[in-house]
Amino acid sequence: MMYFTQAANHRVQLGSDPEYRGRVMALYTVIFQGTTPLGALLTGWAAGAWGVRWALYAGGLISVLGALAAFTSCPRSALTRPANWWPSRPRSSSRRSGSSPNRSRGPRTAAPAQGG
Numbered sequence: 001m002m003y004f005t006q007a008a009n010h011r012v013q014l015g016s017d018p019e020y021r022g023r024v025m026a027l028y029t030v031i032f033q034g035t036t037p038l039g040a041l042l043t044g045w046a047a048g049a050w051g052v053r054w055a056l057y058a059g060g061l062i063s064v065l066g067a068l069a070a071f072t073s074c075p076r077s078a079l080t081r082p083a084n085w086w087p088s089r090p091r092s093s094s095r096r097s098g099s100s101p102n103r104s105r106g107p108r109t110a111a112p113a114q115g116g
Contacts, residue, residue, distance in 0.1 A: 009033070 009028075016024040039059070045053035 004031075 012024060012028050013021060043055050043059055046058055050058075
């Protein structure tokens with residue numbers, strides 16, 4: 001669950017324009033965390049009325065229907081990544097090539113096997 005939350009958070013932040021990122025993250029937080037109490041209230045009512053098993057079945061069915069509705073309403077072009085989807089990092093001009101300690105060692109080779 002934590003991996004999904006982290007991946008979704010990164011996807012939302014990297015997929016939004018920088019000038020709208022605050023608004024997008026506010027809406028994401030309201031949807032992702034703010035609707036949990038409402039869903040818990042509805043699930044508790046359904047569990048009291050029909051039993052726990054049917055309440056969980058209903059929650060799963062609603063989730064699948066919501067995912068299908070989102071998938072079918074999304075245009076195909078929004079499902080593919082553009083060529084420049086990863087933001088570029090500005091490079092520092094103070095760092096010269098070859099000044100990194102990893103570059104001065106040369107290629108790494110495997111240690112010779114010890115016979116014995």
